[in-house]
Amino acid sequence: MxxxxxxxxxxxxxxxxxxxxxxxxxxxxxxxxxxxxxxxxxxxxxxxxxxxxxxxxLNIKELGNLEHLLETSLKQIRYTKTQFMLDQLFDLQSKEKLWLEANQALERKLDEMYTENQIGSSVGRW
Known part of the structure; x- marks a missing residue:
């Protein structure tokens, strides 16, 4: 050196x-x-x-400080994990809403097609 x-x-x-x-x-x-x-x-x-x-x-005071530091860190980790899970939940709820809307649109389209087929087949009989 x-x-x-x-x-x-x-x-x-x-x-x-x-x-x-x-x-x-x-x-x-x-x-x-x-x-x-x-x-x-x-x-x-x-x-x-x-x-x-x-x-x-370590003496008792130092152990107490260490314990407090670990508890504080654990609370922060739990908060971060909870926030992450809530963000994921919000994203999943948004996706669910989009899928439900898409499903409803497809159902309306299917109903329209079914109605058109019913009307078309009944007109053809007369």
């Missing part, structure tokens, strides 16, 4: 090395790396706790 950073700094900040500020850049980069690493490890620990693993080091 350091070698990669060093090569990058040589290419990008070649003139700065002569002034001795390359060491400062290297140190700040390393500090940033350590901060990112600590943040990453903290997020991994938090994820394990959300999944129910590694809860031993």
């Amino acid at each position: 350091f070698k990669t950073l060093e090569r990058y700094q040589k290419c990008s900040y070649g003139t700065l090395e002569a002034n001795g500020s390359a060491k400062e850049i290297e140190q700040s980069s390393y500090k940033e790396y350590l901060n990112l690493k600590a943040n990453y490890e903290s997020l991994q620990q938090y994820q394990r706790q959300l999944l129910g693993d590694d809860l031993g080091p």
Whole structure:
């Protein structure tokens, strides 16, 4: 990692090395790396706790906060699922209405054809 950073700094900040500020850049980069690493490890620990693993080091207040967070997330998931199902229900009801209207139109057409056939056959007899 350091070698990669060093090569990058040589290419990008070649003139700065002569002034001795390359060491400062290297140190700040390393500090940033350590901060990112600590943040990453903290997020991994938090994820394990959300999944129910590694809860031993938590105190009662932290467990309560975790429980509250999980309940809130569950409510949000349920709300989203309910909203999705209601949207689907509305779409299905709209389709049902269209099919019923189409069915009624076909029935009227069929009745008209039947009536025309009845009238045509009765006229032919006279």
